[in-house]
Amino acid sequence: MLPFGVRPGNQFWSHGQxxxxxxxxxxxxxxxxxxxxxxxxxxxxxxxxxxxxHWLQWxxxxxxPEELIDMIVDxxxxxxxxxxxxxxxxxxxxDCDQVLLKTVPFCYDRNSLEQESxxxxxxxxxxxxxxxxxxxxxxxxxxxGRLRENMYEYSWTWFDTExxxxxxxxxxxxxxxxxxxxxxxxxxxRKHYTEADALLxxxxxxxxxNGAHVSDMQHNRIVWDYRDDIQAxxxxxxxxxxxxxxxxxxxxxxxxxxxxxxDSIAIWARARFPGWSNHVYxxxxxxxxxx
Numbered sequence: 001m002l003p004f005g006v007r008p009g010n011q012f013w014s015h016g017q018x019x020x021x022x023x024x025x026x027x028x029x030x031x032x033x034x035x036x037x038x039x040x041x042x043x044x045x046x047x048x049x050x051x052x053x054h055w056l057q058w059x060x061x062x063x064x065p066e067e068l069i070d071m072i073v074d075x076x077x078x079x080x081x082x083x084x085x086x087x088x089x090x091x092x093x094x095d096c097d098q099v100l101l102k103t104v105p106f107c108y109d110r111n112s113l114e115q116e117s118x119x120x121x122x123x124x125x126x127x128x129x130x131x132x133x134x135x136x137x138x139x140x141x142x143x144x145g146r147l148r149e150n151m152y153e154y155s156w157t158w159f160d161t162e163x164x165x166x167x168x169x170x171x172x173x174x175x176x177x178x179x180x181x182x183x184x185x186x187x188x189x190r191k192h193y194t195e196a197d198a199l200l201x202x203x204x205x206x207x208x209x210n211g212a213h214v215s216d217m218q219h220n221r222i223v224w225d226y227r228d229d230i231q232a233x234x235x236x237x238x239x240x241x242x243x244x245x246x247x248x249x250x251x252x253x254x255x256x257x258x259x260x261x262x263d264s265i266a267i268w269a270r271a272r273f274p275g276w277s278n279h280v281y282x283x284x285x286x287x288x289x290x291x
Contacts, residue, residue: 046080046122049073049291070125070290079131079288086283092157092269093277096187097199100159100267100283102178105168106130107261107289114173121168121261129289130259135222135267137208138282142275143215152245155212157278158202160268161255167264182266193272200272204232206247207267210278217281222246228253259287 044052056069064072073079084103092098104110107129112119141157148154162182164170170181184191193200202209208220230237230251237248265285271278 043081043083043286044078046291049078049080050123052078053291074131074290077132077288079290081132081286081288083284083286086267086280089282090269090280091277092187092271092280094271094274095190095193097184097191097268097270098187099182099185100269100280101285102164102167102172102181102266103264103285103287105172105262105264106259106287108168110173113168114176119168123291124261125290127261128257128259129261129291130256130287131226131290132288133224133256133259133265134286134288135207135224136219136282136284137222137267137280138217138219139210139269139278139280140214140217141210141212141271141279142277143213145213147213150242151211151214152209152242153212155202155209155245156272156276158209158270159207159283160199160203160205160270161207162266162268163255163259164264164266165260166262168262172264185266199270202247202270203249204241204247205249207250208247209245211245220245224250224253224256226253226256228256 053069053073056064056072057066082104084101086100090098090100105113107121107124108119109122137159139157139159141155164181167181172179172181180186208222211218228251230240232248232252237251240246240251241248265287267283267285269278269280269283
């Protein structure tokens, strides 16, 4: 097993670069483009994975036992996945936190949730089948000001995750439209955060912080893996928080291992203090599970 940070795709921080296509401009006509996240990865469908399992069990000579097939599939990371993307660009101003996206309840089909009164979950293996969660965020703060050696220190724009337990029972979809099920999802009401409020500043369980006073777009690819095991109080965790802007409490894999059938993940974008704003160009979440 490869250690954390060496597995393919675990590129936690990379400075965004413009697309090589000169015609790929932002909605305002500027040349601020969505950065290339890197080589495309093949993501098998649920049917692909079921076909491979069937072939290994019934088509090879004598067939392989299910336990061995499970090991082969997991070693190859041959898991189905679903992705949710933010639909439009956002600018989050001081204390007007917004939900950028909510994932489809884990191991459920969105159409079934909307059309059936008692939908069944998709095929999965075990009570906690989640194997990997990949977040991609392209963003920056308002820029200006003094750059620090540690670009994530004293940064007041960031992203958090919220797990919505039992989201499959909360009528998330109606008439083809995703419904708001969290308080103030669109940030339509400016809230006043005091020193006693846990959300006043970025916490140790934050998903990602923007580099402070950086007007260039930053592309962050954050990978949570069920095999991760970096403890929050370890020197490695402090180093990742300092150099990559991630939360120390998100590095031990518990967010993946504890994901339950029917849970949804919401990404919140936040900004604090006068003059600070969180400019978000792209956000997506892809969730992989074992079958």
